[in-house]
Amino acid sequence: MQRKEKHALFWGAGQMAAMTGSIIWVAGEHLMPLSWRLSLCALALSLAIAGYWAGTRFFIGKIRRENIKWAPAAVVFGAVVFSLLWHWKTEWLAPGTVAIFGLVICWAGKQLIDARGRYRLLGWTLILRGGFNLVSAAIMGPDLYTVWFIGTGLLKILSTLGLIYAVQDEIQQRYARTIDSLSHGFLIRDRRGYVHIANERCARLLGFRHAQELVGRHVSELLPNLTREMADAYFRRFEAPDVQYPIAETTVFTLHNGSRLPVELLGSPYIERGRLYCLVQLLDISERKKKDDLLYQAARIDPVTGFFNRHGLASRLAQEIDQAAAAGRECAVLFIDLDKFKRVNDSFGHAAGDQLLRTAASRMHTLLGPDDILARFGGDEFIVILPGLAAGSATATATGRAAALIEAMERGFELSHHAISLTASIGVACYPLHGRDGDTLIRNADIAMYEAKKAGRGEQRVFNDAMNAAAKDALVIDGALRGAIEAGEFYLVYQAITNAHTGKLTKVEALLRWNSSLLGPVTPDRFIPVAEDSGMIVELGTWVLEEACRQVGQWKHGLLDDVTISINVSAWQLADPGFVALVAQALQRNGLSPRQLELELTERVLIDDAANVRAVLGQLRALGVGISLDDFGTGYSSLSYLTQFQLNTLKIDRAFVMDIEHSERNNKLVHAIIAMGQSLGLQLVAEGVETAGQAAILEKMGCHYLQGYHISRPIPPDELLRFACARADAPECAI
Numbered sequence: 001m002q003r004k005e006k007h008a009l010f011w012g013a014g015q016m017a018a019m020t021g022s023i024i025w026v027a028g029e030h031l032m033p034l035s036w037r038l039s040l041c042a043l044a045l046s047l048a049i050a051g052y053w054a055g056t057r058f059f060i061g062k063i064r065r066e067n068i069k070w071a072p073a074a075v076v077f078g079a080v081v082f083s084l085l086w087h088w089k090t091e092w093l094a095p096g097t098v099a100i101f102g103l104v105i106c107w108a109g110k111q112l113i114d115a116r117g118r119y120r121l122l123g124w125t126l127i128l129r130g131g132f133n134l135v136s137a138a139i140m141g142p143d144l145y146t147v148w149f150i151g152t153g154l155l156k157i158l159s160t161l162g163l164i165y166a167v168q169d170e171i172q173q174r175y176a177r178t179i180d181s182l183s184h185g186f187l188i189r190d191r192r193g194y195v196h197i198a199n200e201r202c203a204r205l206l207g208f209r210h211a212q213e214l215v216g217r218h219v220s221e222l223l224p225n226l227t228r229e230m231a232d233a234y235f236r237r238f239e240a241p242d243v244q245y246p247i248a249e250t251t252v253f254t255l256h257n258g259s260r261l262p263v264e265l266l267g268s269p270y271i272e273r274g275r276l277y278c279l280v281q282l283l284d285i286s287e288r289k290k291k292d293d294l295l296y297q298a299a300r301i302d303p304v305t306g307f308f309n310r311h312g313l314a315s316r317l318a319q320e321i322d323q324a325a326a327a328g329r330e331c332a333v334l335f336i337d338l339d340k341f342k343r344v345n346d347s348f349g350h351a352a353g354d355q356l357l358r359t360a361a362s363r364m365h366t367l368l369g370p371d372d373i374l375a376r377f378g379g380d381e382f383i384v385i386l387p388g389l390a391a392g393s394a395t396a397t398a399t400g401r402a403a404a405l406i407e408a409m410e411r412g413f414e415l416s417h418h419a420i421s422l423t424a425s426i427g428v429a430c431y432p433l434h435g436r437d438g439d440t441l442i443r444n445a446d447i448a449m450y451e452a453k454k455a456g457r458g459e460q461r462v463f464n465d466a467m468n469a470a471a472k473d474a475l476v477i478d479g480a481l482r483g484a485i486e487a488g489e490f491y492l493v494y495q496a497i498t499n500a501h502t503g504k505l506t507k508v509e510a511l512l513r514w515n516s517s518l519l520g521p522v523t524p525d526r527f528i529p530v531a532e533d534s535g536m537i538v539e540l541g542t543w544v545l546e547e548a549c550r551q552v553g554q555w556k557h558g559l560l561d562d563v564t565i566s567i568n569v570s571a572w573q574l575a576d577p578g579f580v581a582l583v584a585q586a587l588q589r590n591g592l593s594p595r596q597l598e599l600e601l602t603e604r605v606l607i608d609d610a611a612n613v614r615a616v617l618g619q620l621r622a623l624g625v626g627i628s629l630d631d632f633g634t635g636y637s638s639l640s641y642l643t644q645f646q647l648n649t650l651k652i653d654r655a656f657v658m659d660i661e662h663s664e665r666n667n668k669l670v671h672a673i674i675a676m677g678q679s680l681g682l683q684l685v686a687e688g689v690e691t692a693g694q695a696a697i698l699e700k701m702g703c704h705y706l707q708g709y710h711i712s713r714p715i716p717p718d719e720l721l722r723f724a725c726a727r728a729d730a731p732e733c734a735i
């Protein structure tokens, strides 16, 4: 039992003692001798006084352990007074007892009035009761006992009501103090949505001055955006089966004064007298949200450029797509890759590389509109989102912006007092034409960017479905390529290159073939670009080099003894620092002379890393290996390559040869190439010779070698031997 509740016990005991004393006095007249009656009444009075005294002291919280010792003294006092009255004036005994009890009750009433304001009502009822006792004592004759009993009974009822009120008030105050002491808001609402209890903190959080302003209101009146339907739906959650409590959620309230309050809501059911209520706790999470926002921001911003990173981009793109969808508008994604940026990092270091990325990003940003979004996707890749474009305009707007960005990058940069030229390849994908979600748009813009890159530097491409099919095909091929060398799925075929004048077989080009166990035969046009992309071309190229050298080693001392083998080499292989040593070892292992090997490079290989390529080619030439420039005339033609690099053969691309009979322009072009090659001391091979007419023209123009289906298709080694026999007319071929 709590200290405060003890008052009821003592008051009750005091009242019981007083009642018992009165009953003994009135009813005991005919039941017991007077001495017994008087003794019992004396005891009852003493106990009544002690009970009221202790109850009152407990109620106002002033009881002390040391004060308890006065209780027996009060009992003794009561007994003494009673005995004195009895011996001195017996007729005063009844009114005297009533008067003493009246005084005790008046004292209790006064104590309560003094102690606390809200006990005043109870105090006054006690004083009234005590006063009634005193007045009764003064005027009461034996014939008025009945009136006294009725009056005192009524007053007891009154003081009991006063007590109930005081106790209830006390409990409520204690309850209110408890919920007010909570550091978070608290309210209880009923099923209909009306607030029953709220604490001060809750009122302040919701922009009210006092908790009482909330009580009795419907919760929908507390927040401007909260409807009755929403409030009802919230309550219904407590009636659903298998719900875990408390139901926790975070949200941002818009208050009546317009300010926004991030809160965490903890809702629990609460049943009182069989009725379901909802107890809601409101936690102000503004500080937590600020910290979360800062962390979120840090996680969304690229530290190098200060623009969005990949995560920030994903959420913004999702937002823009939603808005475009809702407004019937379009948006565009531009995937930008800085060409050959890796070289900047390798040459100037990563700090300089970062500086260049920053400068490039801010230059791009100046070209964007206020609503456009720039993000660094990773490495040297950027993404621009053009949001809210009018329906049907996205592609045109995006290609215009992409052209401006490409042009801006081509203006060049200065880095550590060096002039750096930079180009960008851009792929474009538009919502909703090329994808309806962020991932698809980014992926398709990436695919388009890849196509742009394949077309050369500083290009842009808009995504189309064919690109997607190619990208999917590439993915399948990439998977199938893994382990294909070990599984022995590759082999070489050889295409003859003959002397244009004599028809004698002089060179053969080794061409790679793949018979995939998963995909069947796959042409080099499909798998070489994929292997280039994944870097697997290095492994494949090494296999080709070794296999071709092994094959030429086998042909030694026979018909094909003098034949030079020509193999295609990719940029990746040349960039490999161990490449020259690899070539030397392959030659040595198979007993070949370096002049029996020729490496075919495309013009693109020469551009990619000119300084390094020049050095590697120098070493290969020093070794005695021939270098041939393949596909001459396609895309990157620059006459300067012919003098810059130590080449010995020039292969004229099939595209010029195929029209040589009918196109005067191509005819003249091939003529010019041949003349120029001759003047530089280069051997000239015409590729893709398909007709006797082409062969005759080329021979007449002074082209040294011919290659093409007119001479031979790429064939396996044994067929090549037969081909050589047919051409050589040698004795060993007579069988």
Ligand SMILES: Nc1nc2c(ncn2[C@@H]2O[C@H](COP(=O)(O)O[C@H]3[C@@H](O)[C@H](n4cnc5c(=O)[nH]c(N)nc54)O[C@@H]3COP(=O)(O)O)[C@@H](O)[C@H]2O)c(=O)[nH]1
Binding pocket: 495, 509, 510, 511, 512, 523, 524, 525, 528, 541, 544, 568, 569, 570, 630, 631, 654, 687, 688, 689, 690, 707, 708, 709, 710, 714
């Ligand atoms: N890095 C490497 N690239 C390689 C290797 N093996 C091949 N390749 C490259 O793949 C491309 C396609 O090659 P392929 O399908 O083998 O086609 C070659 C010939 O078959 C074709 N050709 C030759 N003569 C004719 C002709 O008269 N008409 C006609 N339509 N096509 C003809 O040309 C391809 C050889 O071209 P090139 O290499 O430019 O001399 C191709 O780019 C190969 O280079 C490899 O091992 N590594």
